[in-house]
Amino acid sequence: MSDGDATPSAHHYGITVADLEDSLAFYRDTLGLDVLSEFEVSGEAFAEGVGVENASAEFAHLDAGGARVELVSYTPEGADARGGMVNDAGAKHLGLSVPDLDAFHDALPEDVETLADGPRTTESGTTILFVRDPDDNLVEIVEA
Known part of the structure; x- marks a missing residue:
């Protein structure tokens, strides 16, 4: 445009x-x-x-x-599109940042599902942690 x-x-x-x-x-x-x-x-x-x-x-x-x-x-409710993984075609996630991902992870309630047992630092140097909300939607938490 x-x-x-x-x-x-x-x-x-x-x-x-x-x-x-x-x-x-x-x-x-x-x-x-x-x-x-x-x-x-x-x-x-x-x-x-x-x-x-x-x-x-x-x-x-x-x-x-x-x-x-x-x-x-x-x-009315629509079809159930919950769950899945980040590499599924059409997958979506919300990305949020925090200053200290380890502290964020340590403060999470035990019933919050994560994709890994703690934050991971990728080859690019970014530290990430994926959590699932109550509807199984993915939320990526990134260390700022």
Whole structure:
């Protein structure tokens, strides 16, 4: 696109969840993201806009240090697209950074699933840890 006013910029990163309260507890209480707003949306224009007949949804917007994370729970629910691994075609993950990944890992509740038993430093020098949210979505935690 050549028109600077028409060039998209990031607004939010959306994650569809089954239970907004369970997911909100994870992202707010376990990961420490601040809640910016919670709201509901429904109506014909919304249903047409998301391409789901009779859709309504509950939303929570969270502050991830300059990035907005949107958790959304739809009625009616769609197909289950949870789980999988990062190398699956169509896979997605949210990336967040922390200053001390070892301290973050040590503070995680025992019931939070990780892909490795602790942070790993890659050949590029980046230290990473993947965790799963209550809906089995992957969240990559990177040491800043």
